[in-house]
Amino acid sequence: MTPYEAGLVVADARPAADGVRVLTLRHPLGEPLPEWTPGAHLDLLLAPGLERQFSLCGDPADREVWRVAVLREPAGRGGSAYVHEKLAPGAEVRVRGPRNHFPLEPAPRYRFVAGGIGITPILPMLAAAEAAGAEWTLLYGGRSRASMAFTGELAAYGDRVTLAPEDETGLLDLAAVLDRLPPDTLVYCCGPGPLLDAVEERCPPEVLRTERFRPEERPAGEDAEFEVVLARSGRSVTVPPRVSVLDAVRAAGAEVLYSCTEGTCGTCETEVVEGVPDHRDSVLTEEERAAGETMLICVSRCRGKRLVLDL
Template sequence: MTTLEQPTRARPAYREVEIEVQVRRRETVSDGVVALTLAAPDGVDLPEWAPGAHIDLLMTPSLVRQYSLCGDTANRAEWRVGVLLDPDSRGGSQFVHDKLHEGATVRVRGPRNHFPLVGSPRYLFIAGGIGVTPILPMIAAAQAAGADWRLLYGGRTRSSMAFVDELRRHGDRVTVCARDAGDGASFRANLTAALAQPGPNTLVYCCGPEGLLTAVEQACRTWPEDSLHVERFAAKELDPLAPDSLVTFEVECQRSGLTLTVPQDKSVYQVCEEAGVDVLGSCMEGVCGTCECDVLEGEPDHRDSVLNDAEKARGDVMMICVSRSRSERLVLDL
């Protein structure tokens, strides 16, 4: 087991590991979705995690994908993930569905959390399709804390909506809307009604396809700052009206003692890696948060889909796989 020291500011910091795990159980939880229960072959405890955390599956050296943990946070012996077979798969979900049967082994890295559940007396959870996976442990935590909560869960077809059976026990706290059952309009109506006015002492957690996230972000513009928390599957489209970053700029890697020039056609991550600086990355799209780095001086140009607006405004961290600079020089804790 390799332990990785990856503390993150203002986010749950875990003991990350890189370890080979075995598929202990594989269940089909809906059309096109399998749930994998992973455990260390020697039975050692896995690192603790909290709702919102994800792990990397290192399926091949060039095929690394992130999946939300959706099991029981108290079960240190096992991790569980749910994986949708994407018809447009770039290889990750296809590998999981074709290769990771019971008894198979796969290398994993994590856990990491860029979607942490903040304490609150009330929650509105919103999930679209496989976006329900990080919401499951959040519901369990809210329930255990005695918080008031409800879930709006939408999908294409009821048969494709994962973990519906697990959610039934919560009764009318959960609203399930499937388009094939004629519930598409109902889901939109429920969403509009739920977000029309800011809920008192209410936090909104949303995960799902981009169309849903965009609609929820727009609806929550009148809510207090930091009410909304989202997690994306893919990179958010950049604002074309945002100020342009510099074409080239310098990066001082303080711990490494190197000063490097970042050209227009390369990322900070690429330049640092080529210079032998120890950097860790995965998605290279600004989605997973693996490459998060502390900014000691300078003004980053944030192009990621991980940090919220307040975190971007603070400018104390950046995702070096996609973000650039608005200042001539950045000093990074690398």
Template sequence: MTGPAAPNAARAAAEQELPVVVVARESVAEDVVALTLRRPDGADLPAWTPGAHVDLVLDEHLERQYSLCGDPEQRDTWRVAVLREPDGRGGSARVHDGLAVGDTLVVRGPRNHFGLGPAPRYVFVAGGIGITPILPMIAAAQALGAEWTLLYGGRRSASMAFREQLAEHGDRVRLWPQDSLGLLPLDDVLGTPQDGTLIYCCGPEPLLRAVEERCAGWPHGALHVERFAPKEVGEPVRAAGFRVVCSRAGIEVVVPPERSILEVLEDAGAPVPSSCREGTCGTCEADVLAGRPDHRDSLLTDDEQDSGEIMLICVSRSLDDELVLDI
């Protein structure tokens, strides 16, 4: 297996850090705030496509990923929406309580592992704040003249962001507050497999698992999901440690069972960007030049994992004695 001599342009762009200013702040639902970000000089921000997310560097030790939910054609601003999570790790509290209009912060990205593929028909399923990457997908499907429907659930109506905007689409959208209507009627929209249809789902893990179960009989590649938290993956296939060779940095290390590739390479001084450290954001993605990864991430598709050409080094390990990475 061979790879490029340097990171591709998209990955290099995703690692670039940019200062941005908060130019607008709006409450879009109960405990959900939307931020509009602009470069201090007003210049265009990097281009993005529906499904992309960016890293907000909230302080030296606090980075979080948020989906872009604005208009990709509006190049001078980005928009993200953030749910306050009382039991979170501090990122949403920092956004809700510590970011005001006029504040400056650093962003990285965009990167997209949830891109919208071409299809004549789409089924979108969103739960809670999972509506954010779906919004620009709906706009893109509409612009292409494709058929589409959205099933959007939340704890209650007041907690569902952008519901007034979505209601303008009429019966293409089904808003489903759980407190009055119960669980999402997934069988209604996913019970019968359909050729030529792509399904995009984002939301909490129980919803994703339920959608995956119902899509087991759909054509291969029909379902696309994005996770906010890591899924259960069990124990590593290989209990022993292994070697990792960084082809460009000229670094060789041994990764013991109790440490990640990322941690060991950081200690060795290898140039490895990272963010979530739980296999959900894609910041630490690396090209595999030799060896077979033991994929333990919650981001790459089955096809991407089966190819063995890329891996997320914050959580994934090796099936072989040695991995050679394009780092």
């Protein structure tokens, strides 16, 4: 199915914390926006070659507007600077999505852990867990209280939310939250890589759900040449070492949606018809990798000599 893509208008833009800017987006003709679920993200097509993904952090029931929060990263690749400097109220921005690789699964109880801007996908999850009558807590850390967005909204949840600014409390006390988890508890975590790594060390994989903003460090597999067959046309494409499947099939004329080229957004996820992928992404679960039904062609390769893809 072709994803929704449209030009939206910035209805509001304001700071939510030090270095964090919140955009409220609306259709220029007032048309309702597509439905989305907690954990979904949106592609902002900022300029040619400048596409970035940001988690939706508003109310899924509100079809009139979408809300995203963007952390300005001075050492970034230009996306956050563009949002902070050029997307004022009244500006137009093209969007694509929403897409959800971090869905909230039903459970009787949750433990949410967020670091910095990682609060954005977690925020609508809290409201959904609350509406479902689940038992939940949130541990939310940041460099300082001033750098932590949405603390005012979170105050409504009372003592189920623990704010832990590093300059006041030190590193997050993960042991207090994650050791001796009650049965049927799911853990949702989003934030910097070191936080996710620490949470992964404490949680069995079957209870943990994470979303990364940066590629996960994975051992490099063999980078050998292999063949990709485009199932819809029957055309064969050779993928040399150090060339991605994405680049090879695009050079051969295949039309493929893509964005981050780092294996973190899921835009280029492609169905595998035959062959065994060598997964190198940070999106698919271990179960999805084992099934081998799809792959992210911007980073993943082949564990053999031939792949047949639904392209």
